[in-house]
Every structure is written in C-alpha cells, then in structure tokens.
Amino acid sequence: MTLTELAAQNLVSPMVLFFIVGLSAAFAKSDLTVPEAVAKLLSLYLLMSIGFRGGAEVAHHGLSAPLLETVAAGIALSFAMPLVAFAILRRITRLSGVDAAAVAAHYGSISAVTLAAVTGALNQLKIPYEGYMIAVAAAMETPAIVTALNLARPYRDTTDGAGKDRAFWGEVLLNGSVVTLLGAFAVGAITGERGYTLVKPFFVELFAGFLCLFLLDMGLVAGRGLLQGRKNLSAALAVFAVVMPLIGASAGAGLAILIGLSAGGTAVLMTLAASASYIAVPAALRLALPEANPAIPLTLSLGVTFPFNLLIGIPLYISIADRIAKVAH
Amino acid sequence: MQTHLKKRIELIIEMPLLRRVTERFNAAGVSGYSVLPVIAGRGQSGTWSADGQVSDAGQMAAVICIVDEAKLDAVLDVVFAVVSKQIGLVTVADVAVVRPERF
Numbered sequence: 001m002t003l004t005e006l007a008a009q010n011l012v013s014p015m016v017l018f019f020i021v022g023l024s025a026a027f028a029k030s031d032l033t034v035p036e037a038v039a040k041l042l043s044l045y046l047l048m049s050i051g052f053r054g055g056a057e058v059a060h061h062g063l064s065a066p067l068l069e070t071v072a073a074g075i076a077l078s079f080a081m082p083l084v085a086f087a088i089l090r091r092i093t094r095l096s097g098v099d100a101a102a103v104a105a106h107y108g109s110i111s112a113v114t115l116a117a118v119t120g121a122l123n124q125l126k127i128p129y130e131g132y133m134i135a136v137a138a139a140m141e142t143p144a145i146v147t148a149l150n151l152a153r154p155y156r157d158t159t160d161g162a163g164k165d166r167a168f169w170g171e172v173l174l175n176g177s178v179v180t181l182l183g184a185f186a187v188g189a190i191t192g193e194r195g196y197t198l199v200k201p202f203f204v205e206l207f208a209g210f211l212c213l214f215l216l217d218m219g220l221v222a223g224r225g226l227l228q229g230r231k232n233l234s235a236a237l238a239v240f241a242v243v244m245p246l247i248g249a250s251a252g253a254g255l256a257i258l259i260g261l262s263a264g265g266t267a268v269l270m271t272l273a274a275s276a277s278y279i280a281v282p283a284a285l286r287l288a289l290p291e292a293n294p295a296i297p298l299t300l301s302l303g304v305t306f307p308f309n310l311l312i313g314i315p316l317y318i319s320i321a322d323r324i325a326k327v328a329h
Numbered sequence: 330m331q332t333h334l335k336k337r338i339e340l341i342i343e344m345p346l347l348r349r350v351t352e353r354f355n356a357a358g359v360s361g362y363s364v365l366p367v368i369a370g371r372g373q374s375g376t377w378s379a380d381g382q383v384s385d386a387g388q389m390a391a392v393i394c395i396v397d398e399a400k401l402d403a404v405l406d407v408v409f410a411v412v413s414k415q416i417g418l419v420t421v422a423d424v425a426v427v428r429p430e431r432f
Contacts, residue, residue, distance in 0.1 A: 033380060221383050283386035286345040290414040294387070295374065302383060
C-alpha cells in the first residue's frame with residue numbers, strides 16, 4: 001500500500017473521523033461532552049487491552065532477543081529527546097528556560113493514547129508488532145522528566161528539593177497508565193493463549209468501537225484545549241509541535257533499524273518517539289516544576305502534536321516502517 | 330446557642346498536590362478537613378474549567394479545614410511550604426463553631 005493510500009484509508013477510518021467530529025464539535029462550541037468517569041473508564045480499557053494483548057503475544061511467541069535492546073533504545077530516546085527539544089525551543093521560541101524544559105519533558109515522554117491509536121491502525125492493517133513494545137512504552141514514560149529537571153535547574157531561582165524526594169519518584173514511576181499497562185501485560189503473559197481466548201470478545205473485538213468513543217472525547221478535549229490555550233501558541237511553537245514528532249520518529253526509525261524490529265514494531269517505536277505526553281508528565285511537573293506554565297506544553301502536545309500524529313503522523317510512520325522492513329529483509 | 334471563634338483555612342490547589350497537602354494537615358495535627366471539587370474559575374491566566382481537562386493534573390480541588398487559633402500559624406507554615414509556588418489560593422477566615430472541642 002502506498003503512503004497516499006494509507007493516508008487516505010487512515011483519514012476515513014471511523015477512529016479518525018470520530019476524532020474529527022469531536023474536534024469540530026469543540027470548535028463549533030457544541031455542548032457535547034463525554035462524562036469524565038466514562039472517559040477514565042475508556043482510557044483504562046484501552047490501556048488494559050493493549051497491555052493484555054502485548055503480554056499474550058509474548059506468551060505465544062516467547063521473548064525474542066531484541067527485547068532488552070528495544071527497552072534500552074526506548075529509555076535512551078526518552079532521556080535524549082528532551083535535549084533536542086530544549087535546544088530547538090531555546091533557539092526558535094521565546095520560552096523561558098523553565099518553560100522550555102517543561103515542554104521538552106512532554107516531548108521526551110510518550111502518549112499512551114497515541115500508542116492506542118497506532119496499535120489500532122496496525123490491527124486494522126493486519127500488521128503484527130512485537131508484543132513487548134508495550135513494556136518499551138512503559139519504560140519511556142519517565143526518563144524524560146529526569147532530563148527536563150536537569151535542564152531546568154540553571155533557570156530556577158530555588159534551591160528546594162523539588163523532584164528529589166522519594167515520594168515524588170514513587171508517584172511518577174507508579175503513575176496509573178504505567179501500572180495499568182504493565183499489570184495487563186503481566187496478566188496477558190501469565191495467562192497466555194487460554195486467557196486471550198477468554199477475554200478476546202471484550203479486549204479485542206470491542207477495541208475499535210471503544211477507541212472511536214475515546215477519540216471522540218479526545219477530539220473534544222483537544223479542540224477545547226486549543227481554544228483555551230491558543231494565546232500560548234506562537235507560530236514558532238506550532239512549527240515545533242509538528243517538527244519535533246518527525247525528529248522523534250526519525251530517531252525511533254534509526255534505532256529500530258539497528259535493532260532489527262519488524263515493520264509493526266518499527267512503526268510503534270517511531271510513534272512512541274513522535275508522541276508527546278499529556279497525562280503522566282503534566283502531573284509530575286506540577287509537583288517538580290511548579291514555576292512552569294502548564295498551559296503551554298498541554299496546548300502543544302494535545303492541541304497540535306496529537307492531532308498531527310493521528311491524522312498524518314501514524315500513516316506516515318507505518319508507511320516508512322513498512323519500507324524499512326522491506327529493504328531490511 | 331453559644332458559639333466559639335475558630336479559624337477556617339481554605340485552599341484552592343492543583344489536584345496533583347492534594348495528597349501532599351492532606352499529609353501536611355495530618356502531620357500538623359489538624360483534626361479534620363474536607364475536599365471539594367472545583368468546577369470552573371477565573372484567575373491570572375484567564376478562565377479555567379474542569380470540563381475537558383484531559384487528566385487529574387489539570388483539575389483543581391478546594392480543601393477546607395477549621396483549626397484553633399493556637400494552631401493556625403503552624404498549620405499555615407507547613408501547608409504554605411507545599412503550595413507557595415503553585416497555582417491557587419490560600420485564605421483564612423474567622424468562623425464560629427458550636428462544638429469547639431472538635432477542633
């Protein structure tokens with residue numbers, strides 16, 4: 001399938017169209033809402049489904065050799081991406097050092113919802129991916145926060161212990177999405193084929209429908225976030241929010257080639273590196289970097305980068321990953 | 330009915346701080362507190378609404394406790410150490426209670 005065909009198919013998939021419906025409703029100031037409790041349940045369902053299927057896949061095929069290399073690559077990406085993001089932001093925008101570090105942390109970490117979207121697209125296209133990519137995603141959540149706190153340090157007029165206490169790192173490492181992903185991964189790996197058969201009607205067959213509902217809500221949230229935060233969005237920041245995912249995806253592709261991942265695994269690693277956090281990192285930074293304006297990174301990651309990845313990025317990454325796999329094998 | 334003067338501390342805080350604040354209340358010997366959701370508001374950065382926040386990190390909470398005046402400074406000191414750099418409000422008001430032994 002060519003990139004154009006893939007992009008066209010992606011744009012008319014129910015998931016993307018429901019996201020566009022949500023986005024349009026938000027821009028039109030519709031009163032459409034998805035109740036908060038429902039949105040939380042959907043998020044939990046998607047993470048459990050992805051985690052479980054990853055674990056079941058590992059149980060079925062066993063742990064292949066590149067697991068450790070891929071986890072290490074993911075951690076390295078998460079540590080390094082904020083350095084790149086920070087350098088770009090300081091060069092092309094007027095953000096303060098603290099705000100630039102906060103944005104950089106978001107772009108070094110990952111978005112679990114974007115992970116759900118790329119796995120949904122891969123499932124639709126029947127492109128398999130390594131099950132342990134779920135563990136890689138979990139490993140990529142937090143290293144970016146360490147880098148960002150170090151980047152921010154020279155710009156802070158404080159000597160307090162923000163970000164240094166054990167309780168803080170406990171909360172960050174045990175954040176809900178990481179625990180759900182890894183917990184479901186472990187359950188899938190332990191119960192294997194038998195467990196997969198048992199929960200398939202719920203975790204597999206309903207996945208696309210729940211993803212549609214969740215992306216409708218994400219469209220509403222992204223649209224309203226963009227409307228609320230647009231005063232924080234300069235042209236340079238908007239360019240950053242589109243260019244940074246492409247840089248991340250390129251780095252992810254390079255590492256995937258070195259490791260020898262499959263087309264699906266490459267697409268997932270590219271997407272993870274291209275995505276920006278808007279759940280785990282914002283919570284951590286409100287504790288560790290309270291001087292940073294939380295609206296700036298949220299507007300960028302949720303209002304620009306997430307829609308970009310969903311509409312253009314994911315088909316692009318899958319297409320590139322497919323070509324890489326064809327050349328490599 | 331006889332009433333007794335106490336101090337009511339009201340905090341509007343970012344949700345990620347909630348556990349830290351309530352832990353400080355417990356450590357400072359506050360006998361009780363209430364936590365309420367904040368639905369919407371307007372502050373230095375403009376209007377804000379809980380509706381549409383993508384995670385708890387963007388939510389706000391109100392924490393209310395009533396203390397004896399003798400404890401006020403100690404409680405404020407430990408709580409302010411947590412919230413001083415954050416978005417939100419700290420207010421103290423005089424209130425009258427009917428069961429003073431509870432505070």
